[in-house]
Amino acid sequence: MRPEASRESNRALELMGPGIQIAGLSKTFRSPEGPVHAVRGIDIDIPRGQTVALLGPNGAGKSTTIDMLLGLTPPDAGSVTLFDREPRAAVDAGLIGAMLQTGSLIQYLSVRELLTMMAGMFPAPADVGEVMAKTGLERIAQRRTQKLSGGETQRVRFAIALISNPDLLVLDEPTVAMDVESRHEFWAAMREFAARGKTVLFATHYLEEADQNADRVILMARGGVVADGPPTEIKGRVGFRTLRATLPDVPVEELLALPGVGAADRRGEAIVLSCSDSDQTIRALLERHPAARDIEITGGALEDAFLALTADTAETSK
Amino acid sequence: MRGMLYTRYELLRAIRNRRFFFFSIGFPLILYFAIAAPNRHVNNFSNSGISFPLYYMVGLTSLGTMIAMISTGTRIAAERQAGWTRQLRITPLTTRDYFRAKILTAYMMACLTILVVSLAGASLGVSLPAGRWLEMAGLILVSLAPFAALGVMLGHLLNVDAIGPATGGGASLFAFLGGTWFPLSHGFLLDLGRLLPSYWLVQAAHVGLTGHGWPLRAWVTIGVWTLLLALGAAWAFRRDTKRVA
Numbered sequence: 001m002r003p004e005a006s007r008e009s010n011r012a013l014e015l016m017g018p019g020i021q022i023a024g025l026s027k028t029f030r031s032p033e034g035p036v037h038a039v040r041g042i043d044i045d046i047p048r049g050q051t052v053a054l055l056g057p058n059g060a061g062k063s064t065t066i067d068m069l070l071g072l073t074p075p076d077a078g079s080v081t082l083f084d085r086e087p088r089a090a091v092d093a094g095l096i097g098a099m100l101q102t103g104s105l106i107q108y109l110s111v112r113e114l115l116t117m118m119a120g121m122f123p124a125p126a127d128v129g130e131v132m133a134k135t136g137l138e139r140i141a142q143r144r145t146q147k148l149s150g151g152e153t154q155r156v157r158f159a160i161a162l163i164s165n166p167d168l169l170v171l172d173e174p175t176v177a178m179d180v181e182s183r184h185e186f187w188a189a190m191r192e193f194a195a196r197g198k199t200v201l202f203a204t205h206y207l208e209e210a211d212q213n214a215d216r217v218i219l220m221a222r223g224g225v226v227a228d229g230p231p232t233e234i235k236g237r238v239g240f241r242t243l244r245a246t247l248p249d250v251p252v253e254e255l256l257a258l259p260g261v262g263a264a265d266r267r268g269e270a271i272v273l274s275c276s277d278s279d280q281t282i283r284a285l286l287e288r289h290p291a292a293r294d295i296e297i298t299g300g301a302l303e304d305a306f307l308a309l310t311a312d313t314a315e316t317s318k
Numbered sequence: 319m320r321g322m323l324y325t326r327y328e329l330l331r332a333i334r335n336r337r338f339f340f341f342s343i344g345f346p347l348i349l350y351f352a353i354a355a356p357n358r359h360v361n362n363f364s365n366s367g368i369s370f371p372l373y374y375m376v377g378l379t380s381l382g383t384m385i386a387m388i389s390t391g392t393r394i395a396a397e398r399q400a401g402w403t404r405q406l407r408i409t410p411l412t413t414r415d416y417f418r419a420k421i422l423t424a425y426m427m428a429c430l431t432i433l434v435v436s437l438a439g440a441s442l443g444v445s446l447p448a449g450r451w452l453e454m455a456g457l458i459l460v461s462l463a464p465f466a467a468l469g470v471m472l473g474h475l476l477n478v479d480a481i482g483p484a485t486g487g488g489a490s491l492f493a494f495l496g497g498t499w500f501p502l503s504h505g506f507l508l509d510l511g512r513l514l515p516s517y518w519l520v521q522a523a524h525v526g527l528t529g530h531g532w533p534l535r536a537w538v539t540i541g542v543w544t545l546l547l548a549l550g551a552a553w554a555f556r557r558d559t560k561r562v563a
Contacts, residue, residue, distance in 0.1 A: 103401030
């Protein structure tokens with residue numbers, strides 16, 4: 001988790017002018033099976049300094065949203081404003097650094113040469129040596145890009161995203177090709193970037209990553225925003241906490257009648273309750289069934305919230 | 319200014335890419351020796367008044383330089399597949415900087431090809447006055463302009479699987495109809511050839527030999543092809559960059 005102090009400074013920076021504004025953004029692609037509504041009129045407002053996770057399954061519209069945000073894909077409707085500018089102007093000013101979902105590097109250049117070439121394109125680039133130090137590339141600075149491992153390639157791509165000395169970092173599923181150690185280093189570098197008051201937007205389908213690295217989670221499904229809030233709030237919205245206890249001889253119907261219980265299950269002597277309000281449930285449980293023991297309440301993972309919320313929209317959209 | 323740094327690294331990449339280098343420059347060279355060396359004493363090839371080694375020096379210079387230009391397409395297609403073109407689009411690099419780098423790289427390869435094949439010709443007894451050689455080289459470079467545009471166009475139009483056959487086939491066809499392999503003297507093939515930029519590319523090389531200037535028709539033909547293919551390249555680029563990868 002990020003230290004509390006830097007979160008405080010982020011909050012102070014939120015007051016300094018606009019960050020990302022997405023309004024009514026839509027994109028439909030033609031396909032042989034008919035039109036695909038990749039993004040259906042989404043509105044997102046991200047203040048400067050926030051770290052936001054765009055979370056969703058494949059086909060949720062995350063990448064299309066990011067492509068429109070970067071000016072790579074023209075939207076059918078709606079608008080994107082980055083720090084009060086059009087995407088193209090923000091890119092030209094070097095305000096945006098991005099790591100796209102797919103991409104390998106061009107060959108026959110060393111890591112240092114490639115980064116020097118990229119730095120040369122921007123008006124006020126970061127120092128190449130500094131960026132290499134931050135992304136752990138110093139050791140392989142002289143190595144040709146075609147000789148890098150998958151994880152090393154991702155690190156170079158991250159370095160390219162940082163080379164313009166951007167105010168906003170956009171990362172589309174950045175850790176896909178990384179091993180555990182690279183992943184750890186990557187998020188540490190990302191948090192260090194965010195701690196300087198910079199804005200970060202990353203797409204992921206690793207729920208744990210969103211939970212651990214973002215101030216705010218925007219959950220997307222089927223081209224729309226399904227939920228938007230701090231990771232704890234997203235979890236709280238569906239509120240799946242699991243209560244386990246040893247309690248023989250109480251029928252399931254009686255357990256279901258307890259307040260705040262969504263589902264109940266008996267496994268031999270043990271009971272498992274899925275609670276929308278576990279505080280209420282535990283009070284009532286102890287009052288009505290004082291024999292309950294070995295009580296254990298576990299917080300729901302983002303994964304549960306994710307499944308519940310996207311299942312909801314699946315039903316309402318039918 | 320910023321774009322020049324990109325051009326410099328593009329040139330460096332082309333030089334370091336050994337396979338690309340070998341096939342661009344080694345191929346016409348080997349072909350030249352294979353064809354011309356056994357016939358190095360034929361002084362009046364096919365009644366053209368030109369010696370065999372000289373005729374094929376000119377022919378393989380035009381073929382080799384043409385391939386060097388069109389093979390830009392192969393490099394662009396590979397970069398597109400790698401997602402690199404998208405990466406460049408989120409930098410301030412302009413379309414003009416991008417095209418300039420690609421085209422200058424192609425021209426560098428073409429210049430090296432002219433040099434290497436000319437040296438090979440000299441080793442088989444071909445000798446040209448310096449002024450004529452320079453005139454020939456200059457006109458060849460002018461007549462390569464449409465092929466530069468063709469390379470960019472194919473690179474943004476075709477994927478990595480299709481680009482090989484397309485550039486190889488396209489270059490062979492242009493070379494064949496342009497009179498690289500045998501002199502076009504009369505009839506339909508000559509009429510057709512005179513409409514193609516590859517014919518004037520071969521003629522550009524002949525101008526250096528005979529000292530007769532390039533006719534107006536050559537300038538017009540090359541100009542029209544350059545314009546049309548440049549428009550085609552711009553169209554292919556726009557179409558390509560609108561699509562989601």
